[in-house]
Amino acid sequence: MVIGVGRTGDSPQLSLTETVFTDKDVENIGNLHHIKDVAPVGIISLKKIIKREKFLTWDSQFGGTMYASNSVILEILDLEMVSGRIFEEGEREIVIDKSIADVFGENKPLSIGDSIYFQRIDGIVSKTKIVGIFKRKEDANIVGRLTSPSIVGPISPYYSTYFGSNVGRVILGRTSAYGILYARAIDKTGVVSAQNESLEYLNSDESDAHHYKDKNSDFVLITQEYIVSRVDQIMSVISMFITAIVLISLIAGGIGIANIMFATVTQRTREIGAIKALGARHSDILQLFLYQSILMGFFGAIIGCIVGALGSIVVIEFANNRISDIGGTYLSGTISLNYSNEWFIIATLVGVFVGIIAGALPARRAAKLDPVKALKYE
């Protein structure tokens, strides 16, 4: 569950600029009945990474994001350590994503023990040491899939946003303030309770966030279930749309086959008359033409399957390129292509079925031709 401030409603939006959750809030939410753990997150946008080695300096323009948090965040986002260890609070240490180890090129990979500098978007340069490398689990949860920090480090010394610090006067003393919290419910069934409980706390007088948030903003709690249901909604709209296209294509394809068959019957009227004279029965001619239209449906379906499969590879490739163009390393998720073989079989059967339906009328017309008239047909 992601807790933030922003706008609720049909499509809730998180505003990451309001930093209203204090350490006290984190602790109190963590103590709620249905909450397993909470990780406050300070989001630090990075500008570049610098590596100095003796007299050489490399730097890399780098649009990644660093999460300053506690070690629980890795669990919540389903990130697992590939090597090294996790950072210690208060130390100048970070863990990095596997995919950014090659930020200076494949021949100069970053590795554990390296000292590097990172420059934030506001220009501040900090020194740090890489102590571990993580990657996202294959079966990561949806929040983990949608959030991809490149670097995760401790809150202290890297994150220092305090109440009042950007207003000028410190009123409250120095208490850290976070824009976003990641929380986990005790178990799946407790998600709704955890959500209600957290919201109840946040809206109570006891919560600091309640006092410091903008009056026009609301607390926004986004659960995995919510994200999944939104994705499902979008997918169901897309699949309805695709179903409509498929139906129209099938009808158009069927009409196409019927049209060709009618043309064939007309064109071959004399031949039909001739084979009737040679002893072809009603059913023989019916079979002959149905066979042809079924073949058309069958091969049409097979060609359609091949074109569809190749087309989806191209589309997925394109989509993934766009995702990395837009999202950079922040959104490193990729869409994978899943075929289920039975759909190829179903598609072929549907093609055959369309062939039968579309061929039925023309075949009947052919079978019913009067041989005397058919033989005279010019």
Place this chain on the structure above:
Amino acid sequence: MTELHALDNVSLKVKKGNVVSIMGPSGSGKSTLMNLIGCLDRPSQETIILDGEDITSYNDNQLAEIRGKKIGFAFQTFNLISSMTAQKNAELPMIFRHIDKNSRTKRARFLLQNLGLERWYSHYPSELSGGQQQRVAIARSLANNPPIILADEPTGNLDANTGEKVMELLTSFSEEKKTILLVTHDPSLKKYADRVIILMDGKISVEQ
């Protein structure tokens, strides 16, 4: 409404093994007579008895069966199936009688060979000359070894020389003597016929 009689009171008996030429100007009822004998059509009155069977009240499928078994057709325009090879065309009537593939191939090749087409088995009609096409059509008409061959202007689309050859083959080549009904208005074909019937306005006017 007045009924139009293409054929009026025609009574015709044909002996087995005879070659009968039916002649007459267009509109005289030749084609109608052919269609009736060929079981492609039913008479509005009276009956047709073929080989002792009264086929007047047969339905389409029964007629198709009779055609397949007892009648071989040769048309003026050949009417070969353009998408099939010569051999496949010759096999066609046997396919409708569900004869197995091996026997079909053997029979079709035997017929084509005897008609001088052994080099043309796998050629399509469009690759054959008119005379060759008509010979394929004759092979096809003989495929099921029917007792009756109906030839409707078989030489109509052929030049005189080729026509002669085709007629020679048609009348001379068959394992057993067939009854051949030859519809034509080409008087030169008279010489192949045992009997010539001339139709006029739906009636038999002369018999020679």
